[in-house]
Amino acid sequence: MALTLATAAALLDEHHLLREIIQTNQWTDNAEDIAGASEPFSAITYDTRKVAEGTLLCCKGRFKAEYLAGVDDAGLAAYVAETEYSTATHAPGLIVNDVRKAMSLLSAAFYGRPQDELTVIGITGTKGKTTTAYFVQAVLNAYSDGRCALFSSVDNCLDGHTYVESDLTTPESMDAFRMMREAVGNGMKYLVMEVSSQAYKVERVYGLTFDAGAFLNISPDHISPIEHPTFEDYFYCKRQITRHCHTLVLGADCAHADLIRQDASAAGVPVTTFATHDIDDQGTAADITALPDTSTGSGYLVREHGTQVGDFSLELEGEFNAANAAAAIALTRAVGVPADAKAFAALEHVRISGRMEHYESGNMVAYVDYAHNYVSTKTLVEFVANKYHDRNPRIVLVTGSVGDKAVDRREGIIKGAQDRVDRIILTSEDTVHESMTDILNEMKGYITNPHVECSIELDRAKAIEDAVVDARSHADKLTVLLVIGKGEERWIKVDGRHAPYEGDDHVVKRLFGLIQD
Template sequence: MLLSELLEGLTFNVTAGNSGNTVNPADVEIKDVVNDNRKITEGSLFLCIQGANFDGHSCAAEAAEKKAGAIVVCHDVELPEGCEMPVVRVEDTRYAMAFISAAYFGHPAKKLKTIGITGTKGKTTTTYLIRDMLQNAGHKVGLIGTIEVIIGDEHIHAENTTPESYMLQYYMSKMVEAGCDSVVMEVSSQGLMLHRSQGFVFDMGIFTNIEPDHIGPNEHKDFEDYMHCKGLLFKQCKVGICNADDPHTEDILEGHTCEVEKYGFSEGADIRAINLAYIHKPGQLGVFFDTDGLINMHAEIRTPGKFSVYNALCAIAVARHFGCTPEEIAPALKEAKVKGRIEMVKVSDDFTLMIDYAHNAMALKSLLTTLKDYHPNRLICLFGCGGNRSRYRRFEMGEVSGKYADFTVITSDNPRFEEPEAIIDDIETGMKKTDGKYIKITDRKEAIRYVIENGEKGDIIVLAGKGHEDYQEIKGVKYHMDERELIQEILDEQ
């Protein structure tokens, strides 16, 4: 492939080594594109990416020694004397990588309907809802998100919510090869900030909601920066589908370049939920509602609360753009399930038990207040906190559970290099700011056994924090641990 084809759409200049002599990119043949110095081969294009701990620019001389076809840089680099290797100078190598990767893989996004979802909560659940709904209507849909990447029948474990642009373009190219006609993906604020989703225009961009999160070192400097990065999606999509009820929606849409439609409960929503009714049966929590506006239908979802309605409304709005009918949408909504997101696990006819990924105070408060609306006999919350992370999260989660749950079981999560008991003590500090009742059981399996054996008629029990994770990280080692398996073991041992 010619270097000129890879650089299409970018502002750049190309010189021969450090000589300053101009090189015509149409004269340079490229055999591969890499951003890992260990993968540099003769004739490859090496992208010098600056990360949190390593700067690829330091490998420029190595690229020359390995006879790379060219390198892409955004600042001066040291090269061997007399080196004539073409050096492509751009303003931002991460931004350039997105466009170069798109060209290298044949612009796969142009062959797919692309749906990008951003927001603090609801991204994962909504991606699966949309995928299930579209597949129910006969589409073949790829998925890229926090839990996994799905390409046809292949499920690939996800490392980041939004992969680096090279891998994103690679995955989309594989989806095209597998016969997918569309892709739905989570687009994180980090992904937007680091240009991972650049190189193409989304057909639809979605905003679920926003609250302060991911603010700190190596993330966002403040809430305004977090909102700004979320808003970048709406300068990179054709249609924006947004939560009408979120107080920050207009801030997110500032400077948008897309058409906008909104969903929610408020009068101004283009698709509005009305006639809300809660479903509460043993082992099942859900919601009935109708929609009014751009589409009129009756819906049932088997996950609880208003936030589940928001996720469903968003999925309905997307499905409408694909021409899906209410008859195709309704059964997909009813059957949709997401591993580790308000995942019901049947253990008794007397009480309801669920697994959820809520792993910070904001998510836990949202979940517990939602479940309170179902008027359980007791709301029981089992959770721990990760080691080598902010201690404030532990204090906050302890305080939230103490305030909103009727009984809390404090246990271990991923202690990493900390002692589980020290983490539990920090959670207890937050608990003691409330009148909440609690018990401490370090071993997570024994903690789960306790809540199952002591469950009462009408209780709702939440196992929070692990969600889809199937491991526990201790002293740098990930040990297999799936809460679904632990529950089954406990039931078999009874």
């Protein structure tokens, strides 16, 4: 059914969002009082620059009346807002209690509820969302002959094989539903998407129920004045996925798992657990496990309720990635992939640019990864310390932290690394208003281990070069370089603008002589 002023008003009223409809001096709660109420909208947007004949405009965020200059001449049909702008436009306004919730509902309706034509999987957690999403897409693509779309913090894929760099972990609701419609048009049957805490905080997925949802893990992150004021707020936002899915996959070792189970029980949502061990400290077995294959010394055995369903090896190293693979198996099983499906073999070939990229040259080993908070940094450092334990490696970390948000990460990265590394080189990351020098000096101040060397080099490529020079000066032993935070990104945000950057992976490969300058 086409979206019109009348159907939009009815939908908003159904969800208790509509306050009234205002057009100049006419105030009403009946859309039929407004001329043209049954005319279908030709477009929907939240950008006044894209207003054309017949457009419905959603006035979200820090919207100002002056943004409406010229929209009547452009053909604005109606607008949705939390305040009326009858002095700035002659178009009728749907005045609502929450414009972001309204935008999500109206966008889904405008694009014909594409989520109903897809099996949609949502994944949240502090760590592992992207890797798990890629694992799920790989299995579902193998199972459905390439008919799984992807929304991730790295790339979006709407046709099963073409990947385009994404701007947000979870797209704005209007963009998400538009992309879903495009995916359906491309023949996609599945969609797997990362669901950030901000997606629930600012209603990007309002009204969307996942066929299967995953809650991987939780630890403090994104704590800042412009994100989440407290860990409780961050965790509460993430917990919303539990109430908005038909079945939940839960990390057996997830902190506060009891509360998540209570959420699921209250919502009548069944829970499947996954782990990389047989029995936890309470003597409970996870539903799906990925256990090291002791018979071969490599790879993992997968069991479902104690029955072996397969074995696999991974190109992505680390037990944490085995846990992500177990989560992916649980999710794909939840949406109907049979336990004996050959599609699970696709897990073995998944690689994600900028995640656990591994390079070697002489006495040097380097890992390039997106690790950017306490948990991911600690996990990576412990992984390499354990992997290369017999060679007593010198570990050098190259890192920074973003400005203006997630301020808790600055201490977290240092805390997660300083007891296992020999040197930390602090360097530039993305920032808008904050001084990067101030951020790095703050991070340096968190180092309490007297045995850790630390230096600051704002030029990121030069910082990686310094780490390589350090390694070559210790030629008598193995040096493991950990370059984290940016992965394969070819830009750094400086004063809020994207500045070209070679990319951590490219810098390492160049310095290692693996590519030409």
